[in-house]
Amino acid sequence: MTAQSDYAALVQRGLSLDLTRGKPSPRQLDLSDALLGLPTSHKAADGTDGRNYGNLQGLPELREIFAPLVQVPAGQLVVGGNSSLTLMHDTIVHALLSKVPGAERRWVEEPEITFLCPVPGYDRHFTICERLGIKMTAVPMDAGGPDMDVVERLVAADPTIKGIWCVPKYSNPSGVTYSDETVRRLAAMPTAAPDFRIMWDNAYAVHHLTDTPDELADLLALAAEHGNADRVFVYASTSKVTYAGSGVSFFGSSPANVEWFLANTAKQSIGPDKLNQLRHVEFLRDAAGVTAHMRRHAALIGPKFELVDKVLTERLGGLATWTSPKGGYFISLEVPHAAEVVARAKAAGIALTPAGATHPYGQDPGDDTIRIAPTFPELDELEQAIEGLAVCVRVVADERG
Template sequence: MTTELSADALNGLLERARKDYQDLAGRGLSLNLTRGKPAPEQLDLSEELLSLPAGRHTAADGTDVRNYGGLEGLLELREIFAGVLQVPVGQLLAAGNSSLELMHDSLVHALLSVLPGAESRWVEQERIAFLCPIPGYDRHFALCERFGIEMIPVPMTAEGPDMAVVERLVAEDPAVKGIWCVPKYSNPDGVCYSDETVARLAAMNTAAPDFRIFWDNAYAAHHLTDEPVEIADLLAACADAGNPDRAFVFGSTSKITAAGAGVAFFGSSPANVKWLLANNAKRSIGPDKVNQLRHAMFLRDADGVRTHMERQRALLGPKFEAVARILEAELGGTGLARWTDPKGGYFVTLEVPDGCAKEVVRRAAEAGIVLTPAGATHPYGDDPRDATIRIAPSYPGLEELEQAIEGLAVCVRLVGYEQQAG
C-alpha cells in the first residue's frame, strides 16, 4: 500500500503531519463516529409514528392489537416487508423491536432445543463453531462470545465470503453449525453478495445436518445510489437446492423508522418458523402489535418503504459523499490508505498500513475524535493485520463529519509516516 519516498521527502511529510496534528489537537474537538446510529434528522422523518394509530386499535384482519396473542405478527405489516426481505408472507414473522434480539434468541433456542434436521441440542455437543466473514459486524461476534461459540474467520471478497474457504470448512467439520452473513451493503465494507455466492451457500455440502445461515439483511432497503443493488433470493435458492431449512433471515425497521422502537422480522422455512414459534410461545404471549399497526399505517406498502428510504438517502448521501471526497483529497496518492465507496448501508471501511489501525484510533481519540475500536471488525477484537478502521458517517451533522474525517486523515498521515520513518 505504501509509496516509496526519499529520506528528505519522508522527513518533510512527517514534519507537516506532526504540525497538522498539533493544530488538530488544539482545536478542542469532541466528535463521535463509533456507531451507525440514525441522525436526529433521519428520525424526524418518522415523527408521524408517534401520533399513530390515533385511536384505531383493529388490524386489517380484525385483530384487536391491544390484546394478547398473534405471535406471527400483523399480516398487513408482514405483507409490506415480504418482498423487501425476500421471504414469502406465510414464512415471515413480525416480532419486537430488535433483529439482534431475534438472532440472540435463535442461538439460544438452537442451544437448548433440537433444530429441524438436528440430531441433538447444540448445548449437548462438545464443540460449536461459526464462520465469521471478516471484516464483519462486532455484535455478531459478541453473541458467539456470549455463548462460547468458537469463531472461525473467513476472508471477504468483492462477491461475499471466500466460498472456497467456506465450502471446505463446512464440509470437513461437523462442529461448524453456522455462518454470519450481512449480504447486502455489508457491515462494514458495503459488499453485496453475488448470485453465485448465494447459490453456493444454498447448495454446499455441510458435515452438520443442522447447519444454519444467519442471513442478517439489515440494509435491504438502504440504498445510496440511483441503481439499487438486488441480491438473489436465499430462501428460494436453499429450497431449490434441497436444503429448505438452511437459512434464517433477519431484518428490521430500526434504521428505517425509529431506532430502538421499530419492528424486527424473522423469515425461514415452514419447519423453522414452526420451531421458532413453539419456542417463543414459552417466553412471550405476543409482540407489540400496537407498534406493528402504527408501522403498517405509516409505511402503507412496499412503495411507501421505497419512498421513505429515498428521503433517508437524501440525508445520508451527502455524508457518504463527503467522506469519499475528503479521504481522496487528504490521502489519495499517499499510499497510506484504501477505503470503500459503498452503494448502500451505513459504513465505510478504511484500511491503513499493517500495524497502524490501533495507533490511528488512539491518536484520533487524543485529538477528540472517537472511532470504533480497531479490531472490532474481527472475532475476539483481534485484527491480525491491525489495519481496519470502521467509519460510521450517519449520526454527526455534515460539518462535524467533515471535521472528523479531516482529523482522521491527519492521524493516518502522522502514524503512517512515523511507521515509515522507523
C-alpha cells in the first residue's frame, strides 16, 4: 500500500472527528456532577448570604483552597467568573483605561504597545492582543521556557514592550514547564517599561498526568524579592478541574495590583456568583481535595496521551517529532508542511487546530507545528483520528519528498 492509496482509503471512510480544542470529555465532566446538588447552604463562612450582592474579591474559604495551588497568598487572590480568559482580557482593558501601578500613563495613551509571545503558544492570547491593538513579537521556546537571553535583551531595550504571555506549567501546546532559572530571570530582569507585566496564565497548575509532577518556582514571591512585586498577573481557573463552562477563575497579584483590579471591577459588578463559589468549596473542600480530584482526571486522560504517543511512534517514527508532556492538555507535533497536513486531514474529516494558530497572527514561519488535543474524544475515536493524521503526514511527506 502506498501513502496515496492509504490516504484515498481514509477519505473514503468519511470520518467526522474533532481534535481542535482542549475540552474535557463528558466522562471528565461527570466526575464533578456532585456539584449539581450543591451548595447545601447559602451561608458563607463569615455568615453572609451567598445569594445576595457583595464580596467582590470572592469568598475567603475558596481563595484559601486555591492559594497554595496557584502560589498566591489568599489575601492577594480574587475569584472571578467561569473564565480566566475573561480576566486576562479585562485586566489588559483596565490597563488601557486606567493607569496600572507604576505606569506613567494609561496604556491607551501609549503610541505603541507590544507583548512578547513565546512560541508555540496559546492562540486565544494572540486573539486578545489583536483585538486590543497590541503588537506581538514572537520569542522562541526551549525545554525550560522562553529563550531568556532574547527576552532580557528585548525588554531591557524597548519601553513599548509592556508584557509577555506565559503558560508556565505544562504549557499550551508544548507541555513545557518553566525551569527555576527561567522563572528567576523573569522575576529579576530589568525592563525599559516601568509598568511591564507578566501574564502568568497558570491554566494547568494542577493538571498532572504522572505521580512525579513538575514543580514550578513561585514567580510572585521571586518578583517581590527582586523589587518587582507589581510585575506579575497570575491567572488560573477550574475549567479543567470541575466544569469548563461553570467553574471559577482566579486573578492573583501584588496588593497594589489587586487594589487597582478591584477598583476597576467594582465598576462592572456588585459582586460575583457566590453560590457557585460555595458549591466549589463544598465539593473540593481543600487543596488536597483538588489534588485527589485531579488524579481522577489523570486516570481518564492519561491513557489518551499514551495512545497518541504509541500510534505516532508506530506510524511516524523518523518522520516527525512530538512532545510527551507530563501534564496539561496538549501534544505538539512537529512535522514539515504542517498547514498541508492539516488541510489533508480536514479533507478526510479530521478537524485539527489550524497550523499557524500556535503563533502570533496565525503565522508559523517554520510551518511545522500541529497542536493535538487528545482529551475530548473517547479512545476508539482518538485512535482513528491519530491513525488518520499519521496517514496525512505520510502522504504529504511522500509527495513533497
